[in-house]
Amino acid sequence: MTMLGDEADTTGAAGCRDVVEGAQTLGDRVYDQLLDAIMTGEIPLGAKIGENDLAQRFGVSRGPLREAIRRLEERRLVIRTAHVGARVVEMSDTSLLELFFVREAMEGMAARLASQRMSDAEIADLERLLDAHGESVADREHYDQRDHDLDFHYRIAKGARNDMIEGLLCRDLYQLLQIYRYRHSAVPGRAQRALLEHRRVAAAIAARDGDLAETLMRRHIVAARKILEGLLAGTAATAVPHPELK
Incomplete structure (x- = not known):
């Protein structure tokens, strides 16, 4: 504090x-x-x-x-x-899902730029952050990332070194999505699956592979959106990974 x-x-x-x-x-x-x-x-x-x-x-x-x-x-x-x-704050289901489409595009680009612009030291810190996240979600269903510097997505947005992306993601979208992220991370298996997806994105960034980093980040956001769609429809079940992420 x-x-x-x-x-x-x-x-x-x-x-x-x-x-x-x-x-x-x-x-x-x-x-x-x-x-x-x-x-x-x-x-x-x-x-x-x-x-x-x-x-x-x-x-x-x-x-x-x-x-x-x-x-x-x-x-x-x-x-x-x-x-x-x-x-x-309260958003309609339609507005919330629309935010996820915007988030997919913006975070995908943020991951691509981060693969080019994050320093080796920042990437090492990102990997250590995910190790800490691994300990926190080992026996929990919540993947709680409320503090800015302890949030994987926030680190990527900052690492993109793009003022427009950082402003829209960190100061606008994330504030609105934070409540929903916390609640929807309780879907059985989603916390561990999200952590694995984060690790794959971080590995692509470390490899300086912008194409792969963007693709994996987009798939990660799509997976979250599909779970949200299921929750809103009352049909959410255990998180199912994308076949190429197994």
């Missing part, structure tokens, strides 16, 4: 710093709790954010809670409308 000064009166200055740091720490805690509640579905998509109820639930004043809500608005996970207030 990120932790967030003239000194005429030493005692007073120290006291001021304690208050600021304490308030920031509390704000981070409330933000994390609210994000977890949204990600896990405890607060449903489209649900109204009731400040009074949440302040009571988290045992905080409305100040830190409002700051947490503001941060979620910046990440497009909460929207605010006149006469309604703040609500958790």
